[in-house]
Amino acid sequence: MTKLFFATDIHGSDICWTKFLNAGKFYDVDVLILGGDMTGKAVVPVIHQGGKNYSITLLEQNFDVTTDEELQDMVKRVRSRGYYPYMTNPDEMAELEKDPERVHQIFLQEVLKVVQQWMDFADKKLDGTDMKVYCSPGNDDMDEVDEIVRASRRVLLVEGQVTPLDPHHEMIASGWSNRTPWDTHREEDEDQLEVRYEAMISKLKDPRNAVFNIHVPPYKSNLDEAPELDENLRPKMAGQALKPVGSTALRKVIENSQPLLGLHGHIHEGRGTSRIGKTLCINPGSMYEQGTLLGAIVALGKNKIENYVLTSG
Amino acid sequence: MSNLFVRKATGLVRSWSVMDAFVYAFFSINLITLGLYSFSQMYYFGGGLIPALIVSAIFIFFEVIVYAALIAVMPRSGGDYVWQSRILGGAIGFILAVTGWWFILWLWVPLYGDMFRHIVLVPLLGILGAQETALWFAGTQNGAFTSSLITLVIVSVFIALGMKTYARIQKFSFYGGMLGLLIVIVLLLTGSNEAFKAGLDSNATALFGAQPGVYDATVTLGTNAGAALPFTGGGIGLIFLTLPYLVFFNLWPNWGATLYGEVRGATDFKRNITGMGAALGVTTLLGILLLYAISKTIGWEFYVQAGGAWWNYAWGFSTDAPALPVWPYPALFAAFLSTSRVVQFIVIALMSLWWFGWSGTVFLSSTRVIFAAAFDRLLPEKVAEVDERTGTPINALLLMVIPSVLVAYLFAYNIASFQTFTLCSTLVIAVTFLGTTISAIVLPYTKPDLYKASPIAKYNVLGIPLITVSGVIFGGFLVFLLYQWILDPNALYGIGYSINEAGYKNGASLIYMGSMYVLAAIIYFGFKAYRKRGGIDMDKVQAEIPVE
Numbered sequence: 001m002t003k004l005f006f007a008t009d010i011h012g013s014d015i016c017w018t019k020f021l022n023a024g025k026f027y028d029v030d031v032l033i034l035g036g037d038m039t040g041k042a043v044v045p046v047i048h049q050g051g052k053n054y055s056i057t058l059l060e061q062n063f064d065v066t067t068d069e070e071l072q073d074m075v076k077r078v079r080s081r082g083y084y085p086y087m088t089n090p091d092e093m094a095e096l097e098k099d100p101e102r103v104h105q106i107f108l109q110e111v112l113k114v115v116q117q118w119m120d121f122a123d124k125k126l127d128g129t130d131m132k133v134y135c136s137p138g139n140d141d142m143d144e145v146d147e148i149v150r151a152s153r154r155v156l157l158v159e160g161q162v163t164p165l166d167p168h169h170e171m172i173a174s175g176w177s178n179r180t181p182w183d184t185h186r187e188e189d190e191d192q193l194e195v196r197y198e199a200m201i202s203k204l205k206d207p208r209n210a211v212f213n214i215h216v217p218p219y220k221s222n223l224d225e226a227p228e229l230d231e232n233l234r235p236k237m238a239g240q241a242l243k244p245v246g247s248t249a250l251r252k253v254i255e256n257s258q259p260l261l262g263l264h265g266h267i268h269e270g271r272g273t274s275r276i277g278k279t280l281c282i283n284p285g286s287m288y289e290q291g292t293l294l295g296a297i298v299a300l301g302k303n304k305i306e307n308y309v310l311t312s313g
Numbered sequence: 314m315s316n317l318f319v320r321k322a323t324g325l326v327r328s329w330s331v332m333d334a335f336v337y338a339f340f341s342i343n344l345i346t347l348g349l350y351s352f353s354q355m356y357y358f359g360g361g362l363i364p365a366l367i368v369s370a371i372f373i374f375f376e377v378i379v380y381a382a383l384i385a386v387m388p389r390s391g392g393d394y395v396w397q398s399r400i401l402g403g404a405i406g407f408i409l410a411v412t413g414w415w416f417i418l419w420l421w422v423p424l425y426g427d428m429f430r431h432i433v434l435v436p437l438l439g440i441l442g443a444q445e446t447a448l449w450f451a452g453t454q455n456g457a458f459t460s461s462l463i464t465l466v467i468v469s470v471f472i473a474l475g476m477k478t479y480a481r482i483q484k485f486s487f488y489g490g491m492l493g494l495l496i497v498i499v500l501l502l503t504g505s506n507e508a509f510k511a512g513l514d515s516n517a518t519a520l521f522g523a524q525p526g527v528y529d530a531t532v533t534l535g536t537n538a539g540a541a542l543p544f545t546g547g548g549i550g551l552i553f554l555t556l557p558y559l560v561f562f563n564l565w566p567n568w569g570a571t572l573y574g575e576v577r578g579a580t581d582f583k584r585n586i587t588g589m590g591a592a593l594g595v596t597t598l599l600g601i602l603l604l605y606a607i608s609k610t611i612g613w614e615f616y617v618q619a620g621g622a623w624w625n626y627a628w629g630f631s632t633d634a635p636a637l638p639v640w641p642y643p644a645l646f647a648a649f650l651s652t653s654r655v656v657q658f659i660v661i662a663l664m665s666l667w668w669f670g671w672s673g674t675v676f677l678s679s680t681r682v683i684f685a686a687a688f689d690r691l692l693p694e695k696v697a698e699v700d701e702r703t704g705t706p707i708n709a710l711l712l713m714v715i716p717s718v719l720v721a722y723l724f725a726y727n728i729a730s731f732q733t734f735t736l737c738s739t740l741v742i743a744v745t746f747l748g749t750t751i752s753a754i755v756l757p758y759t760k761p762d763l764y765k766a767s768p769i770a771k772y773n774v775l776g777i778p779l780i781t782v783s784g785v786i787f788g789g790f791l792v793f794l795l796y797q798w799i800l801d802p803n804a805l806y807g808i809g810y811s812i813n814e815a816g817y818k819n820g821a822s823l824i825y826m827g828s829m830y831v832l833a834a835i836i837y838f839g840f841k842a843y844r845k846r847g848g849i850d851m852d853k854v855q856a857e858i859p860v861e
Contacts, residue, residue: 011322019858026858041325043318057317059768060578077766086318096318103318140322182321222699226324228477233326237480238333238588268324272688273697290387290763292399293858299848309690309849312399313858 001306002166004031007295008215008265009138009286012040012082012111017118019293019313024131027297027311031165032131035265036138036175036186036215037286038118039111039145042083043103045093046075056085081289084110108142115145119152126154134158138175138215138266139186158213160196162203169260169300170210172200177216177266178247181233194249207257209303212279217264218251220244221274223283226267254279260305261298271310280305287312328581334588335595336487337480341568341674342596344603345494345644345667346428351561352604353620353641354735356538358805360552361545362559363601369556369563370597372790374590376746378783379753380567381585386756386767386780393749394685400752400759403855407691408833413745414682415713416829420738421675422717423724425468426461429672431640433665434460436648439520439639440657448521451639454725461721464672465714471673472680473705479673486670493644493663494599500647500660501606509610512649513637516657521638528615530636535618537633538625544604544613557797557806561739564746566593568674579768607643610650616643628732676713683709690849691840729821736808737826740798747791754784 005023010016017038024032046065047055054065056074059081065071078085086106088096096103122133136159137145149157156163158173165171176186178193188196197214204210217223224246227235235241245267254262254276262281264270271285271294284294293313299306319325342348352362383396393414398406430450438447450456471479510528517523524530547555566589607616619641625631639645644664648657684706687697696708723731757764757778764770764778772779799809804816811817841851 015860018860022858022861027853037323041319041322045318058578058766059770060580061768061771077762080762080766083317104320107318107320177323180323182323182325184321184323220704227326227329229326235326235329236333237477237484238329238337240333240337240480240483241477242475243477266323272684273694275698287387291766291860297849297854307847307849309844309854310688311854312395313854313856 002031002169002300003027003029004033004165004211004298004300005029005295005311006033006035006213006263006282006298007284007293008035008263009037009268009288010034010082010293011037011140011286011288012084012114013288013291014079014082014114014118015291016082016288016293017121019291020295021122021125021133023293023295023313024129026313029297030132032133033171033213033263034133034135035213035263036136037140037265038115038135038137039141040082040084040114041140043086043107043110044078044083045088045096046071046078046085047093048087048089058083080291084114086110108144111142112144112148115148119148119155122155123153132156134163134171134173134213136173136175136213136215137186139177139180139184141175142185160200162200165211165300168206168209168302170204170206171213172197172204172210173213174200175215178245178249180245181229190247190249193247194253197249197253201253201257204257207259208278210257210259211261211263211300212250212254212257212259213263214247214250215264216250216266217246217270217283218254218262218276218281219246219248220251221246221264221276221281223264223270223272223274223281224267225270227269251276254281260300260303263296273308273310280308282308282310284310328577328584331584331588331591333484334584335591336484338566338568338589338592339596340483340487340667340671341565342563342592343667343671344562344596344600345490345664346425346432346671347562347565348596348600349643350424350428350431351558354624355555355558356535356540356542356617356621356624358542358547358551358555358558360547360550360555361543362555362604363545364547364552365555365559366563366597366600368552369559370593372556372787373560373563373566373593375783375787375790376564376750377566377586377589377593379750379780379787381582381589382769382772382780382783383749383753383756384585385579385582385769386764392681393745394682396752397748398855400756401748403851404834404837405748407686407689407837408830409745409748410682411686411833411836412829413742415679416716416832417738417741418675418679418713419716419720420724420734422464423457423461423721424735424738425668425672425675426464426721426725427457429464429467429668430456430460431642432644432668433661434463435639436642436645436661437658437665440648440654440661442520444520444522448638451521452634454727458722458725461725462718465717465721467669468672468676469710469714472676472710473703475704476677479677482673483670486666489663490666490670493660493666494603496660497644497647497664498603498606500650501603501610501643504610504647504650506610506612508650509612509646512652513646516649517637517639523637527636531619531622531641532615534622534625534631534633534635535615535620538618538621538631540614540618540621542617542620544608553793554797554803554805557794558736560743560794561736563593563596564739564743566590567746568678577768579772582768603643607646611643611646616641629727676710679713680706680709683712689851689855690844691837691851729825730819731821733807733817733819734822734825736798736806737822740795740808741826741829743791743794747788747795750784750788750791753780754788755781757781
């Protein structure tokens with residue numbers, strides 16, 4: 001029996017990454033799998049005002065920092081939510097206002113810096129253990145992330161691959177999603193997704209004993225319910241109106257292949273489990289901004305799921 | 314100057330409409346269903362209803378702050394269940410969530426059913442000329458039970474339609490219901506007491522077969538019932554004693570918006586406060602306006618006496634049947650000011666939307682809690698199954714419907730004094746709210762990092778976190794309510810074990826409520842032990858992973 005821990009959508013949270021690496025020992029599992037969307041969504045400028053004075057606006061609250069300790073504390077607060085603090089000054093801020101390309105470069109630089117720190121930390125922390133860690137960046141992760149993960153000694157990039165988990169179970173993985181209103185880094189049309197999935201499935205020895213680690217949840221699985229948005233990306237009906245936004249291609253291949261397990265994320269509010277035929281699909285959800293690592297422990301038996309539970313760590 | 318750079322990433326949405334948030338909170342503290350139902354039952358209280366409305370709204374505003382603050386600190390988490398589980402522990406979180414958001418909703422079903430017959434079925438059937446059927450629904454136990462069964466069917470359909478469709482039904486109901494209320498208020502404000510008396514006598518006789526002289530007979534019966542509720546005044550002590558009954562109506566603005574955008578700041582906190590707070594404020598003001606309009610044309614004393622005449626008989630305190638054989642529904646009274654059956658029908662049909670736009674909430678929260686518990690393996694996986702063809706959570710629905718049928722039966726036929734349990738529906742949820750409020754009070758101290766990195770970290774009152782201050786005020790209010798309900802020192806509420814010699818010692822009510830907590834504890838600890846045998850340590854899966 002192989003016991004795995006799956007978490008996803010940690011979006012730049014140092015706390016969640018550290019918890020993820022600790023989860024193997026904490027939950028006594030054999031394999032750690034991180035679904036997509038490792039990278040954060042916001043850069044918070046830390047504006048130098050001279051001397052030891054800095055001004056920071058975090059979550060629309062203004063903070064004036066006057067000591068090194070306060071600065072460290074603020075940077076920690078910013079990082080705890082998965083945002084990237086960026087040390088700057090009023091002059092550069094004025095320039096950035098007019099230069100979105102430069103902002104993009106800063107974003108990329110900060111994202112990659114943190115991913116590199118994470119890989120270094122994982123390599124150091126897991127040295128001397130036999131814990132296996134698999135990762136497949138998601139639709140929100142820039143392409144440049146892959147190279148850094150690929151260079152890690154302990155974290156294995158499994159995007160687009162068939163990965164043996166044990167003698168009985170193989171895993172396919174992809175962070176690509178169907179189209180979103182945000183035009184993110186790894187998204188494509190459903191027919192292209194189907195080709196992508198089928199290419200991996202065709203290499204599986206036994207699809208019915210496989211794990212489909214696919215970032216986007218299957219369509220109408222109840223793991224893909226997100227607030228319906230209007231044309232301005234404003235939630236309709238105060239967010240009360242939910243609609244399924246998962247992948248129809250994924251649903252189709254799951255219905256046809258009937259793998260043992262589907263591991264999904266993408267929709268942070270979609271925490272839950274669902275059955276599509278015999279396939280158990282799980283979306284553990286995400287609360288990365290609160291530093292809570294939501295996840296799932298699954299015990300894979302021969303031809304069946306021995307046990308599973310959603311976790312809140 | 315920008316103080317935050319965000320990139321294009323999944324889930325980054327703009328703020329929702331505060332108006333939309335207002336609509337859902339507004340329907341949760343439903344003036345026409347919950348409000349008029351409870352006002353009519355409060356005929357024997359001595360505190361003025363208008364000041365009681367205002368005082369209760371002030372206390373409940375702190376509830377709005379508590380919930381808006383928790384939503385800001387821990388959004389998208391699953392509400393009371395997760396807040397309490399994370400802060401007070403898994404057992405407390407589970408027991409208080411399933412009792413307050415699931416089990417006690419079984420009792421709400423006959424209450425929804427009772428309001429359905431009084432607000433929708435009976436007046437519409439009467440106006441349509443189906444007098445016998447109307448009276449059967451209004452005055453028989455079979456009618457009450459059937460009304461609950463119809464309610465179950467309607468809310469089950471709402472669940473099957475899904476939240477997206479029901480949200481639209483709610484919004485349509487809001488605008489239609491508001492139009493209906495506007496017509497009612499205009500009719501009452503432009504009518505006269507003489508016209509009302511004449512309209513009541515003629516219509517009650519024609520539509521519901523009442524004997525001539527309904528007005529005077531109702532005054533006599535109501536007076537004999539002890540009708541006393543003043544419009545204003547009554548003294549601060551008596552006003553406070555009115556609150557434990559009144560909150561059956563307005564303790565629920567937190568059932569509205571619970572949304573909080575990703576990478577959003579204090580603005581969303583304020584939007585939640587605005588949405589829920591405005592719902593509370595507007596409902597209170599509308600309530601005052603409607604009661605004033607009732608007072609002007611129907612006459613305050615008559616309105617209270619009519620409530621007394623109806624409930625004194627319904628609760629078995631009198632064998633004198635009310636002269637008006639239907640529940641004294643102010644919208645129906647207003648409609649009687651028109652002689653046109655078409656106008657009467659339109660007014661009542663529009664006012665019915667207050668019930669339809671609200672009733673789906675009885676199962677929506679329950680199914681969410683059942684699903685969350687199943688995902689946490691504290692219930693069997695089967696209960697979270699959704700029928701693939703219809704998208705209906707059939708098993709979760711059955712866990713609501715089957716016990717609700719039983720409770721509705723007990724309520725309709727008043728077995729084991731079930732009709733005295735009305736306020737239990739509020740008490741059990743108030744206990745759940747108290748658990749959440751305690752979580753809010755201690756949050757800045759037990760989860761300082763989480764709190765400090767939240768959008769409400771800078772909101773303080775005299776250096777004390779706003780969430781804590783608001784929690785203490787609202788928590789104190791809840792403790793007051795629980796004390797009054799459970800120990801009932803003035804023998805007013807009838808659901809506890811009154812320490813007043815003349816008070817009601819309602820053992821059945823206490824057993825009913827207590828058994829819910831016992832059942833919840835059995836499920837929690839039973840499943841915990843069962844999962845442990847299967848290799849899952851529930852304490853561990855809910856514990857925080859060390860960060861080192």
